[in-house]
Amino acid sequence: MKSYLKDFIKEQKVVVDELSNLKKNRVEWDKTVHEHLKRRGPNRSQDLTVRGTSPCYQCFFSAHVLHMRGFLTPQPVQDNTGNVLLWNGEIFGGPWGFVYYQKAGDYLWFGRDFFGRRSLLWKSDTEGNILTLTSVAAHSSEPDQSAWQEVPAVGVYRIDLKAAAEAGSVTLEVYPWARGGNDLASSCSETVLESVPGGCTAVMNGSGLVLTSPVCPLNTAIPKSFSENEVNLNSQSCVKDLEQLLASKSKDEEVNRLVVVLSEAVRRRVQSLPFSVQDSSPPPNDHASVAILFSGGIDSMILAALADRHIPAHQPIDLLNVAFKLQESKKQQESAKKPKKTKNKPTDSKTNGADLQTSSPFDVPDRVTGRAGLEELQDLNPDRRWRFVEINVTQDELHSMRQERICHLVYPLDTVLDDSIGCAVWFAARGTGFITEDNDQRPFTSSAKVVLTGIGADEQLAGYSRHRVRFKVTGHEGLIQELAMELDRIHSRNLGRDDRVIGDHGKEARFPYLDEDVVSYLNSLPVWEKADLTLPRGVGEKLLLRLMAKQLGLGQSAVLPKRAMQFGSRIAKMEDKHEKASDKCTRLLTG
Known part of the structure; x- marks a missing residue:
């Protein structure tokens, strides 16, 4: 077979x-x-x-x-x-x-x-x-x-x-x-x-047979006392915090082991992908075999940094960054006509980016952090051709493609959240947008058949805000139960939908964070080694992953707080409706 x-x-x-x-x-x-x-x-x-x-x-x-x-x-x-x-x-x-x-x-x-x-x-x-x-x-x-x-x-x-x-x-x-x-x-x-x-x-089945699990059980240990957080951290997280934690918590061994298993998971998914499949000729230098759903956040940054280790140096890596056009209110339009006073506000492009003045209706938070992440990757390997694909989606195109294609792919899921994420992933995976090279912007469509996605990181390393809420109310025991539930339901909440949406472009979704060896390693660790939710946002959640990012040489992206795709890409604001994520989405209905 x-x-x-x-x-x-x-x-x-x-x-x-x-x-x-x-x-x-x-x-x-x-x-x-x-x-x-x-x-x-x-x-x-x-x-x-x-x-x-x-x-x-x-x-x-x-x-x-x-x-x-x-x-x-x-x-x-x-x-x-x-x-x-x-x-x-x-x-x-x-x-x-x-x-x-x-x-x-x-x-x-x-x-x-x-x-x-x-x-x-x-x-x-x-x-x-x-x-x-x-x-x-x-x-x-x-x-x-x-x-x-x-x-x-x-x-x-x-x-x-x-x-x-x-x-x-x-x-x-x-x-x-x-x-x-x-x-x-x-x-x-x-x-x-x-x-x-x-x-x-x-x-x-009549014989009572059970299939062997490909991953080890989740470590459910609860600390007798939790006084490990002895380092004084700022309320606003920074890379120095991670440097302190690496020095004070002796996490080198756990971090290095995660680097090994996650790097191997990425290697399996990005190698042996020739462009010319009918013969033995090497792919052309301008062809990328791998693309990454890329927001500049820690999950996608780590995938990019690890992919860089295993993809031939002459091949580009396509970073797919999607943005939905911001709709200006009448007040904003009137304000734009008036001359603006210069204020002494920080303009560091590598900050969270949500509060920065935008110069384009597509300068959504994920676009800002994506560009900052691109700079970090270029610093990490200036010889690599990193192609930052700006995928800009208007409201008209969103409505058209939702009715024509996306509603069928998200189905049978039907919530507002499924609509937002399904649409954002579909446009991102299509890879049609613009790239800027040598100060020249030109239309571009990624031809990479393999699309890496960071799903699975938040579910295993307490990356969602609901994890902080659960921890605050029920402590480590409740947090462990929440994380166990995350993986048990990920097949019905996320993965089938994302496979259908990405596969519609004749491309394959690959999920390195859900590699069996990665999940087994993370399952083997006590929860406080993976996340410390007593620490500030941008440090405590996904702590082990942030320490790994620092180990890999990444900068400010290592301490970016979690921002959900539907908010970072601004698709959640596209319809201008007050909806709950769990509500049924009428926009997914066909005529």
Whole structure:
């Protein structure tokens, strides 16, 4: 099987139905979904039908390949005995979604990796006795669209196709990941039952088998006393604070170990990515094989610094920085016409940037910190060609592309937060904007197929404001519970959506902070080694990562407080509405 998986990234859609429904199903094949799948896998598309007898069933497979390296192998892959594989992922450490038809036994297996880094959706049509699995769906105003759900990343699923054909309903046998806890089966069943397709039943597999977890359990130790914070820190964080902490807390060993495991995680994801995949010629010097979703914050800065270690020196690295046009109020427009008095305010571009006067409607906070981060990277390696891609989005373009594309990719998620992040990531990953080189600004579109994203850092190192709130109320015990919950739900809150959104451009999202070795190392540490929320913002949260940034030679970016993408890019202000992040977003509805 490994020979099939080794070098390729795939997308899949599988429809399992009765013989009498096959023709109808193929005639009604959703053209929009097919187009979405083809954009994810633009290099080769192929369909395959297999039949089962006594009783009758049929499986229709449609696969779309994104060719990254080596020789292109079409999918679906079928062996001499009739087994069929559709694989969407990589084998450098675990990101995958798959569907596998096992002819002997008439079984269909499918699932997502431990964290759910690849999208997989399901839906059941009870009238037609059809089960559909797909990497991406299509939003519709039809009432039955509510049946679409993300497949929970709690394990691997098996369907007995003959039994399903006889019964007229589908039973999903679950082989769950071992995630700890005393009642694994109960916890797994609850998660699956929340999103199981209508007419389907989920049960624990009859043998009680459990899949081995790819990461070690979370360290739940609680300090007997917490008096480690003996260094006097300023209320406004600065790089010197981190230097003091490195000297006083003896964190060199933990920091150095994190550098090793995270650097290796980045290396696996950025190497062996030739541009010319059909021959052995080297990529041209102006081609970047890797791009980074880049705000200038600590997460993306560290990814850039580590990628610099492993990407050939002659290749550029594309830094994708998205900004949504600020809408000026009448008061601002009137003020702009009046001459302004010069005030003695700090204008250091490497500060947080949120309060600085802007000279362009696209000078949002992430643009300001992004430029400052670019300067730090240029200081770190002046020989590298760092391409800072300014991706500017107007309100008209946002509305147009949301209706045409993004609403389908975010679906079945539907909140205001999903809309904001989904739109911001989609425009950023598209990579179409401007770059400035030699004082010359020109249009530019990144052709990098691999897009690194910093998701997973905040979830593991207490980077969100809610972590400070939880710590203040319930201490270390509550904070540990919050962090455990973050990773348990990241598959349903973030990763499927981001995979669908980035994959729409024929690119692959890669998540170094969610590499199994990185997660295992961070899980092994007591929580106070990773974050110290008694310290000021910009130091205490993600403390270990900030110390690592200092170790790597980064500057002011090491102490930038967390700024959510929807606020840093200013998309949250684009609609000028008072909404909660958890509200359902009417803008994602199609006509």
